[in-house]
Amino acid sequence: MKQLLIRADDIGYSYAVNLGIARAVNEGLVRSTGLMPNMPEAERGWSWVRDAGIAIGQHTNLCLGTPCADPALIPSLLDENGQFHSSRTYRAAYKEGREIAAYDELVIEIEAQLTRFREIVGHDPDYFEAHAVMSKNLNQAIHDVAEKHGLKEQVASFDASRIVRCGSTDVHMAIEDVLPPEQYDPAAFVRRTVEGMADGETYVLVFHPGYLDAFILANSSLTVNRTKEVDALIDPALRTWLEEQPDLRLVDYRDL
Numbered sequence: 001m002k003q004l005l006i007r008a009d010d011i012g013y014s015y016a017v018n019l020g021i022a023r024a025v026n027e028g029l030v031r032s033t034g035l036m037p038n039m040p041e042a043e044r045g046w047s048w049v050r051d052a053g054i055a056i057g058q059h060t061n062l063c064l065g066t067p068c069a070d071p072a073l074i075p076s077l078l079d080e081n082g083q084f085h086s087s088r089t090y091r092a093a094y095k096e097g098r099e100i101a102a103y104d105e106l107v108i109e110i111e112a113q114l115t116r117f118r119e120i121v122g123h124d125p126d127y128f129e130a131h132a133v134m135s136k137n138l139n140q141a142i143h144d145v146a147e148k149h150g151l152k153e154q155v156a157s158f159d160a161s162r163i164v165r166c167g168s169t170d171v172h173m174a175i176e177d178v179l180p181p182e183q184y185d186p187a188a189f190v191r192r193t194v195e196g197m198a199d200g201e202t203y204v205l206v207f208h209p210g211y212l213d214a215f216i217l218a219n220s221s222l223t224v225n226r227t228k229e230v231d232a233l234i235d236p237a238l239r240t241w242l243e244e245q246p247d248l249r250l251v252d253y254r255d256l
Contacts, residue, residue, distance in 0.1 A: 003202040003251045004194060004242070005171070006233070008209050009059050009131065011035040011049070012042030013220070017210030020230040022048040024209040028234035029242070031252040034059025036131060037116040038068045046120050055252035057127035057154070058117045060110055060142065062101070063087040064131075064219060069112035074105040087132045094134040106141035114149065127166070127253040129154040152253065158206070160193075166204070167256035175206040181224040186232035194245055202256070209233055 008021050008030040018041055024030040026048075032055040035042055039061065046056070063084050067074060071082055079085055085100060093100045117125055128151040130142050139156075146153035155164040160174040176189045186207065193203055210216065210226040217223060232238060242248065 002194070002197045002199060002245075002248045003169075003255070004190075004197075004248060005032060005202065005204045005251050005253065005256070006030055006190075007204055007206050007253075008033040008229075008233075009206060010208055010210065011045040011056075011059070012037070012039035012061075013064075013210065014039075014213050014215040015041055015044070016213035017041075017208075017216055017226065018045035018048060020210035020226060021045065023230055024207070024233040025049045025052050025054055028230075029239060029250070030207070030209070030233055031055060031250065032057065032127070034127075034129070034131075035117060035120065035125075036061040036064075037113040037120065038065050040065075042116075043120050050121075055126040055254050056121055057129065057253060058114060058125040058151075060113055060128070060130040062106070062109060062130065062138065063090060063133050067109050067112065068116045069109045074109050076100065076102040076105050077109060087134075090133045090135055099135060099137045101135060101137055103137045103141055106135075106138055107145060110141055110145045114145065124149070125151060127152045127154045127256075129156060152256070154204070154253070160203070166253070169202050169256040171202045171204050171256065173204045173206060177208055177222060177225040177229060179225070181228065184225050184228060186225075186229045187235060187238050190232070190238060191241065194242070194248060197248075199247065202251070207233065 034057040128146045152167045154166045157164045158175045160172045163170045207229045209229040
């Protein structure tokens, strides 16, 4: 049996992103989605999908907005305006072999976001990972906090040939929405992945469905592809095609 997990990241990013994710959940194929606990729209976004019976994860956000922890305790994570360093800043430091965020401070903020997640959702996350940051310190901090609290860590790897462990399952992870919009076809990505899967494999496909507002346009390089993903994930033709595939099971993180 092949297993396919379709995941949507970024609940809370913005009002318009929440709208797109809500459609992808309530009208579409998404059964696992990640919430950014520190964002002002997180609670509203969760309220739009909480009755859908989905798996909800902590999409720990350390590169956008303000922290959940006391800023005085985490100075290395913040810029001169008290905002998280951008993902671009982390990428530049990573390429130079530098760590800009102190491990102990990362743990403090990750724990604070876990507390906020529990306040919003009412239970522990069904999976646990981080948003858009390249950092060895962050990877270690996510792992250690997950282990401390007995949470299901999803190790990030977008090399589909590499196997990573999640819960009791070996998974391949894949993402394509980094492609230019004119080259990106999310439905074709799903079909191509399924057609290439071997028996017994589990694939996690990561999407960022959403609509666009001023906030997302000002803060994210991922824009048009979000809207394309909403359309693909709510398309009845894609659902029918998946249901017709032999030996394919659609799963969520609670199944891993």
